[in-house]
Amino acid sequence: TEIAFVLGTRPEIIKLAPVIQACDRRGIGYVIVHTGQHYSDSLDSVFFDQLDLPDPEYDLAVGSGPHGEQTAEMLVGVERALDETAPEVVLVQGDTNSVLAGALAASKMDTELGHVEAGLRSFDREMPEETNRVLADHVADYHFAPTDRSKGYLLREGISAFRITVTGNTVVDAVERNLDIAREKSTVLADLGLAGSRYFLLTAHRAENVDDEERFRNLLAGAQRAGDAHDADVIYPMHPRSRSRVEEFGIDLPPRVRAVEPLEYLDFLQATASADLVLTDSGGVQEEACVLGVPCVTMRDNTERPETVDAGANRLSSCDPARIERSVAEMLGASDWENPFGDGDAAERILEALPLQTRSPEVSQ
Ligand code: UD1
């Protein structure tokens, strides 16, 4: 086996899919080790189906739990899988607990580690994701930085330039490959009664927002005010974490906010591309909105995707209802910016940079 992909959550499946497919084109041998951090169909198997990915060789079925317990169980399982498959390189993507476990396991073994989406920084150590990405970067052998800015952060932390390749973000590869298919196949706009109407797309699942009742209520109040101000419905495909908090806190969603089940990838792409604006606290969704030319308001105090703000595609609003409403008014209608995340060939660049016995792609992109 040349590469082991260790993944476990929705965004990792989506953003590693282009790299896995590039391995298929080049005839590079790989195994997929799924930690099982995400296991509900709507966060997991639906993406394997839609993105045409093979079933994982390993499904560790770790599931949900406190950070230490979840990460520790993954570490044990990933180590066993790597021991059995002896890959040359382990690839992880992003900043979840699955990434931390994959990175730690690889770093203690005779296998090299590549971090896809290296060098992102929010500089907010309150976020578990920031700890995960910093630790993964500091044990990785190969850093695939999406932008020059992320390369700069890595250099500042003492990581050698020869270990870093600026590749662009594989999110662009995924969007380019799937947008036309989504436009052709997805019936989401008709299904949700959105065709031809003005709407905002909302995603909010970040622990620091939805686990804090006051912040969650404020975020929803902001979405309501923005929707009212512009006569737009706010469609909210709700992550299971958020769904549990709505129930636990006894929150009644405000009238403009329409909760729906988490969307499949093609439906989500189509719903994003057709939205008038995106409201989010997701990392990947900030990038996709920017790539698709849809203005974004990020309901956080900071972002590890400042390129989107600098490009004029995104604005930070925290969870303050008045700031959310104002940011939406300021961003609505914006669309003219350059995509800072590359040209959609990130996956090919990642494989080129790995010291594998690379073969020519069967299909040139
Ligand atoms: C995780 C990542 C986060 C990422 C997100 C992507 C960490 C620390 N967090 O957050 O960075 O943005 O994935 O979506 O790694 N649940 C289900 N079904 C599932 C998975 C989770 O119902 O398949 C529910 C459970 O109630 C669980 C909760 O969601 O307790 C949180 O799941 P968890 O994996 O801990 O974190 P996410 O919020 O998904």
Ligand code: UDP
């Ligand atoms: N996504 C999806 N359906 C949804 C919400 C998000 O397919 O209902 C996709 C979206 O296209 C993006 C990814 O999930 O590629 C983002 O994942 P998430 O917001 O869960 O995690 P983050 O990027 O914040 O870590």
